[in-house]
Amino acid sequence: LAGTGAACLRLLPKPEAMLGAEHACQRDGGHLAAVHSAEEEAALNAYLAAFQTPELAGLGAEPWVGMWVDRKGDGARYTDGSLAAYLPAGAAGAAYSEEVRCTVAAQQLGG
Incomplete structure (x- = not known):
């Protein structure tokens, strides 16, 4: 989504x-x-909101954000290699791994 408008x-x-x-x-x-x-x-939420229909909900699919925990100690990263300095609140219900949810919660609690 970043920067160039070419997302x-x-x-x-x-x-x-x-x-x-x-x-x-x-x-x-x-x-x-x-x-x-x-x-x-906000842009991702707006895009995903357009697809929140009963037909799509029936497919059982959830959107993914490419965040994962870097076990080398750098914290969360995205699959494109960039650091996750901003932690989204949950882009339109986007699925995160339980480990990332725990990491995000710990960071929000100051841990």
Whole structure:
């Protein structure tokens, strides 16, 4: 989503786990979403809100944000390699791994 205005967002036609979704994005030359500011989170929320229909809800798919915990001690990163300095509140219900949820909660609590 960052900076250039050249961001491309799309939803995959079938539910995928996070790694499967990332691999699908890489096949198309991209990555899962990386959210670096409140403005980017708002843009992602607006995009996803357009797809919140009963038909899509029935597919059981959830959007993914490409955040993961870097075990080298750098904290959270995105699948494009960038650091997650901004922690989104939960872009339109986007799924995070439980480990990232715990990390985000700990950081919000000052841990």
